[in-house]
């Protein structure tokens with residue numbers, strides 16, 4: 027595993043624990059300096075792909091099938107990236123065979139206009155599509171349906187039903203486009219075992235997307251080098267073409283020549299604290315529960331290696347805008363990794379690093395959420411930012427001024443309040459703790475013990491009184507002690523709201539349950555950093571563009587490491603991998619080659 031680990035002592039608790047935190051150690055900003063090309067290469071291929079996720083595997087297969095020799099390097103012990111941990115909801119549209127089968131009238135033009143519609147705004151006023159790069163979206167719209175058919179031809183089985191609007195964010199409002207890759211009988215990385223045979227054809231999962239692509243890549247002869255982390259990209263001169271990459275294989279260094287192209291498919295930057303803070307200064311180190319971790323990290327190594335040889339960045343708004351799933355409310359509490367749709371079970375190959383599964387919250391009425399100082403900050407039932415999908419806007423007409431004009435301003439500021447902090451000048455909001463009692467445990471049917479919770483590493487605490495509970499909360503990111511009297515006062519006030527039926531502080535709809543029966547619990551419930559939507563500047567062919575607006579010869583990028591496209595995930599990544607792989611070997615794609 028190439029992730030750096032930082033051992034630390036939990037001050038005061040006397041417990042030593044190793045917690046994998048994303049850190050700059052693996053790819054820091056200082057590394058964004060060009061390296062001199064080597065005199066000798068240890069390996070060579072026509073095309074070198076960096077990363078084996080949703081963009082990388084399609085890129086590698088496409089290039090290999092077009093006749094190129096292909097080496098794909100992957101930093102982790104296994105393939106798949108965030109894509110294999112994903113829900114497998116794939117919004118490829120523009121007139122796919124499945125859309126046609128179910129009588130859904132979609133086209134590249136409709137998809138393009140959807141994803142560039144200035145008039146779509148969320149209830150908080152943020153637009154999903156206004157800042158999308160038209161050239162990049164045109165290429166996606168034109169290649170969306172071909173990418174879908176290509177996935178099917180390469181072994182991906184989609185759940186046999188009409189496209190819907192489930193599981194996507196920012197996929198356009200005109201028609202349903204969401205399709206779902208069936209898990210089939212692939213062992214799931216979340217559990218280490220296949221899904222129940224009864225549901226294998228119906229369960230949408232990234233395992234059902236990535237394992238067939240891995241098999242296809244191996245079948246056509248893509249050379250996959252696991253535990254090979256790209257550390258630099260070589261360019262022949264500051265304005266010359268890209269020549270290859272440097273790689274670290276568990277301490278062993280080697281240089282791989284790319285005779286035609288290098289494709290960056292490294293998956294983004296959410297795990298690089300300094301990099302992500304360019305877009306949002308609030309995202310300091312306590313946001314350590316990244317979605318997709320600990321399967322694979324997003325440490326911005328692709329972006330930094332690109333920047334080092336002159337690449338530019340693009341589309342910053344898409345990362346900062348308050349829509350979609352860039353930042354999410356956790357769905358489980360009591361463990362470091364609390365993303366709502368990803369629960370690690372003890373059988374998972376990465377459970378030693380996940381350490382706990384977390385307690386899934388069925389009803390946010392069963393707990394209160396407090397900041398580091400033991401103070402509530404928002405209605406616990408509040409949700410995260412919303413996004414635009416089919417049916418999000420009733421009476422939608424593309425480009426109509428009425429879409430924005432009719433939007434009812436109704437911001438959900440749960441995430442913003444959680445990130446607001448305690449007024450001590452620190453940028454991040456600090457840890458958020460779910461506080462609950464024995465009655466809540468019974469109502470939720472939780473077992474608040476390992477492997478469900480991570481007390482050892484400081485993500486879960488128990489005590490017989492609220493005061494003692496506050497005193498026990500000591501861990502790396504709790505930079506100020508929680509005053510016991512604060513927590514006692516907060517709970518007493520909340521209990522009085524249950525009596526009166528009115529939350530006078532945050533308007534929680536009719537608070538239902540008092541917190542009064544020992545033992546009491548504090549469980550990690552800090553927001554989760556999820557998508558990267560800003561990254562390297564690319565053009566319609568997924569060629570990387572420099573600070574003068576010129577193409578860097580031989581360098582391509584797709585997926586979360588590429589900027590200019592605000593959309594959650596798999597479709598964007600797979601389609602750009604398809605485009606990059608084709609163009610890297612000079613093959614034609616739909617219209618993307620026109621200009």
Ligand SMILES: Cc1cc2nc3c(=O)[nH]c(=O)nc-3n(C[C@H](O)[C@H](O)[C@H](O)COP(=O)(O)OP(=O)(O)OC[C@H]3O[C@@H](n4cnc5c(N)ncnc54)[C@H](O)[C@@H]3O)c2cc1C
Pocket residue numbers: 076077078079080081082099100101102105106107108109110111112113114115116117193194254255256257291292293294317318319322323324325327328365367368584585586587594595596597599
């Ligand atoms: C839990 C979860 C659920 C999701 N569900 C959905 C969903 O249902 N639908 C949807 O559309 N999207 C979903 N997404 C988002 C989607 O998975 C990602 O947007 C998509 O996988 C991005 O593809 P990518 O190729 O850019 O990155 P990834 O799939 O993350 O792949 C990047 C790969 O590059 C490797 N890598 C990174 N740096 C280096 C380096 N220096 N050298 C070598 N290798 C490197 C990584 O280890 C990784 O394997 C989900 C994400 C998560 C985390």
